[in-house]
Amino acid sequence: MKTTCLTIATVAVSAVACLAAEPQGLKIANADFESVEGGRIAGWHWWSRTNQGSAGPDAEQHHGGGRSARVRHDGPRDWAFSSDTKLPARPGQTYRVTGWVRSDRGTVELAVVATQKGKTLSWDIGSAKAGPTGGKWVKLDAPVEVPAGCDGIYVRFVGAADTLAWVDDVSLRVWKAPPRPPRPRVRGYAFGGRRIVEKLGRGLIARPIAGGKVYLGWRLLPADTKETAFHVHRLTGDGKTVRLMAEPIRRTTDYVDATAPAGMASTYFVVPIAGGKEGKPSRSVSAKPAKEPAAYLTVELDGDHTFQKAGIADLDGDGRYDFVLKQPHDNIDPWYKYWKKSPDTYKLEAYRHDGKLLWRHDLGWAIERGIWYSPYVVWDLDGDGRAEVAVKTGEGDPRGEDGKVRSGGEHVSILDGLTGKLVTKADWPARKHFTGDRAYNYASRNQLGIAYLDGKTPCLLVARGTYNVMLVDAWQLRGGRLERLWQWSNKSEPRTYWGQGAHWMHGGDVDGDGRDEVVLGSCVLDDNGRGLWSTGVGHPDHCYLGDLIPERPGLEIYYGIETSRPANTMSMVDAKTGKVLWGHKERTRHIHASGMCSDVDAAHAGAECYSGERDFKDKRWLRSCRGKVLSTADLGGLSPRPVHWDADRQRELLIGGRLYNYADYRKRSMPPRIEGRLVAVADILGDWREEIITSVAGQMRIYTTTIPAADRRACLMTDPIYRIDVAHAAMGYFQVPMLSYDVATATKR
Numbered sequence: 195m196k197t198t199c200l201t202i203a204t205v206a207v208s209a210v211a212c213l214a215a216e217p218q219g220l221k222i223a224n225a226d227f228e229s230v231e232g233g234r235i236a237g238w239h240w241w242s243r244t245n246q247g248s249a250g251p252d253a254e255q256h257h258g259g260g261r262s263a264r265v266r267h268d269g270p271r272d273w274a275f276s277s278d279t280k281l282p283a284r285p286g287q288t289y290r291v292t293g294w295v296r297s298d299r300g301t302v303e304l305a306v307v308a309t310q311k312g313k314t315l316s317w318d319i320g321s322a323k324a325g326p327t328g329g330k331w332v333k334l335d336a337p338v339e340v341p342a343g344c345d346g347i348y349v350r351f352v353g354a355a356d357t358l359a360w361v362d363d364v365s366l367r368v369w370k371a372p373p374r375p376p377r378p379r380v381r382g383y384a385f386g387g388r389r390i391v392e393k394l395g396r397g398l399i400a401r402p403i404a405g406g407k408v409y410l411g412w413r414l415l416p417a418d419t420k421e422t423a424f425h426v427h428r429l430t431g432d433g434k435t436v437r438l439m440a441e442p443i444r445r446t447t448d449y450v451d452a453t454a455p456a457g458m459a460s461t462y463f464v465v466p467i468a469g470g471k472e473g474k475p476s477r478s479v480s481a482k483p484a485k486e487p488a489a490y491l492t493v494e495l496d497g498d499h500t501f502q503k504a505g506i507a508d509l510d511g512d513g514r515y516d517f518v519l520k521q522p523h524d525n526i527d528p529w530y531k532y533w534k535k536s537p538d539t540y541k542l543e544a545y546r547h548d549g550k551l552l553w554r555h556d557l558g559w560a561i562e563r564g565i566w567y568s569p570y571v572v573w574d575l576d577g578d579g580r581a582e583v584a585v586k587t588g589e590g591d592p593r594g595e596d597g598k599v600r601s602g603g604e605h606v607s608i609l610d611g612l613t614g615k616l617v618t619k620a621d622w623p624a625r626k627h628f629t630g631d632r633a634y635n636y637a638s639r640n641q642l643g644i645a646y647l648d649g650k651t652p653c654l655l656v657a658r659g660t661y662n663v664m665l666v667d668a669w670q671l672r673g674g675r676l677e678r679l680w681q682w683s684n685k686s687e688p689r690t691y692w693g694q695g696a697h698w699m700h701g702g703d704v705d706g707d708g709r710d711e712v713v714l715g716s717c718v719l720d721d722n723g724r725g726l727w728s729t730g731v732g733h734p735d736h737c738y739l740g741d742l743i744p745e746r747p748g749l750e751i752y753y754g755i756e757t758s759r760p761a762n763t764m765s766m767v768d769a770k771t772g773k774v775l776w777g778h779k780e781r782t783r784h785i786h787a788s789g790m791c792s793d794v795d796a797a798h799a800g801a802e803c804y805s806g807e808r809d810f811k812d813k814r815w816l817r818s819c820r821g822k823v824l825s826t827a828d829l830g831g832l833s834p835r836p837v838h839w840d841a842d843r844q845r846e847l848l849i850g851g852r853l854y855n856y857a858d859y860r861k862r863s864m865p866p867r868i869e870g871r872l873v874a875v876a877d878i879l880g881d882w883r884e885e886i887i888t889s890v891a892g893q894m895r896i897y898t899t900t901i902p903a904a905d906r907r908a909c910l911m912t913d914p915i916y917r918i919d920v921a922h923a924a925m926g927y928f929q930v931p932m933l934s935y936d937v938a939t940a941t942k943r
Contacts, residue, residue: 560588
């Protein structure tokens with residue numbers, strides 16, 4: 195059978211295609227290292243970080259032919275031995291790269307590099323490594339997939355530190371991956387029934403405001419119709435009930451009582467009216483008019499500590515949100531430049547909605563004191579109406595002499611939300627999959643998440659790895675035990691799935707099949723635990739899923755990619771396919787922090803997207819949902835926090851403890867002053883506007899708006915993407931929650 199090759203005339207000449215029916219291989223100049231010019235291996239070049247080491251011909255050691263390339267390096271950092279052959283490539287093409295290595299010292303990796311217009315797009319789109327090999331020749335063999343934006347590829351060998359090795363007989367051939375075996379769809383315990391969701395009450399709040407008045411706000415629930423209206427009732431001192439309006443409220447779900455009795459507390463409740471019939475009254479709440487009312491509710495902590503994270507869920511089944519806090523705030527990062535010994539252990543503390551401490555659980559010395567060692571989520575996993583706590587745990591005190599935890603049992607543990615007692619546990623994805631000098635840093639990146647993989651059952655996602663190897667286990671809690679639904683590893687996927695993790699994950703139905711997919715970052719897993727798509731662009735520092743372009747069907751994802759690339763480090767993609775809808779056209783160095791993605795500018799439909807360079811304060815970009823640059827001004831740093839606060843449909847910006855409308859930023863702010871460290875933004879009380887949760891020593895503060903609303907909509911926590919995003923705020927680096935619909939254009943009820 196005829197084959198097609200790309201023949202290299204000389205080492206300096208580009209590849210020229212020779213015609214045939216079907217391409218089978220690509221020829222790399224001097225791939226067997228037989229050609230030597232002036233004592234150097236022709237067609238290849240050496241590089242090392244410290245200008246040490248070399249790669250030269252060796253006639254005594256070889257796998258085939260009469261020579262190999264001998265690599266010597268005794269420097270402390272990395273080296274590369276690269277082919278000068280640059281081969282044309284198209285996105286979607288697949289190859290296999292092979293080569294042989296014998297290593298006496300050090301690990302040698304054979305990798306394929308992707309380029310775009312002559313500049314590096316990705317250092318690794320397919321690779322294999324080995325070493326030391328015990329005096330034997332070992333074959334390196336890896337699949338390669340050309341990513342979007344790539345127009346050229348070349349091969350190279352790489353390693354680091356002390357190395358003595360020989361490499362030989364490199365090849366790169368067109369290859370088609372065999373069909374993957376089918377994976378069954380998830381059938382969770384709720385399959386065939388209704389989706390298991392929390393049952394919320396009205397969430398009525400009563401807050402004293404200026405002028406001796408009392409502001410009241412409550413939830414609109416999914417069961418309410420367009421016709422549902424509300425009466426507000428106030429209890430008088432003699433026990434009688436006063437209805438505060440002649441006609442029920444239809445336009446909003448809030449009310450200002452301008453006739454509240456001075457100097458005494460009043461008690462309120464609301465009653466829904468639909469079809470001329472009264473529904474179930476809400477729970478009652480009380481408020482007393484005050485001259486200088488506080489702008490927040492307070493939960494007094496059992497101690498003067500701060501807290502780092504807040505898990506928000508109903509622990510006792512009464513329809514009100516309770517809180518599981520992780521304290522203290524301190525965060526230690528696994529990277530060697532940031533890492534330090536943990537001074538003490540983390541504790542989880544559960545508080546009822548009224549501030550009563552329910553329990554405290556010490557995570558112990560097996561969990562170092564950093565976000566990436568200690569993920570947890572709070573969710574009703576077994577469908578009994580009360581939330582459980584899923585948390586990473588360890589055993590005993592396995593710290594090494596340096597204070598790092600590299601060994602010992604690791605588990606995902608399920609705690610009873612009401613008592614804190616252990617329900618069950620299972621193994622965490624193992625450390626053994628992470629090797630090399632950076633194994634500790636890479637293996638220490640852990641996350642937990644929620645997704646409805648069958649569309650009905652809340653499933654628990656247990657994840658390890660962000661920057662290279664990535665592992666995910668999916669579980670359901672049934673009958674007091676964890677049952678595994680599937681396992682996923684990017685080792686079984688194309689190289690475009692490697693190192694694509696974010697500092698966050700999303701659960702949401704991106705393809706419209708009624709089942710949730712898992713957005714790990716620049717790659718997405720289908721509901722059955724198989725790779726759905728990957729952009730291959732690398733690790734995003736921020737990643738937002740929602741209805742970001744309202745006039746476009748389906749969901750979108752906005753990315754801010756940390757890795758330096760020639761293009762698309764800020765991009766909008768189709769959540770169903772990963773297709774890039776628009777992207778930044780220039781190379782960036784380090785897009786950093788949480789950025790922003792929300793509708794903050796009423797002049798432009800959809801979500802505005804904001805990202806910036808860590809190292810260049812003059813490089814900031816605010817774009818429309820269609821990619822048009824609206825501004826290059828700095829928005830108070832790299833992480834402005836959007837929040838629904840006033841009466842319009844856009845979010846406001848929380849920057850430096852002040853709230854701004856985007857149009858008024860730097861001109862004037864609105865009250866109140868937000869004190870403490872921001873922990874979460876979520877719609878947990880009152881109407882559909884959001885609360886701001888902060889940590890102050892000894893307190894959790896919940897700031898809630900008292901601005902009269904202009905319209906109404908269902909509690910945001912009843913939106914599936916939003917609710918899961920709020921749950922994920924208990925782990926990873928915080929991002930504000932997103933919605934599966936656009937607030938500004940959604941039909942009101």
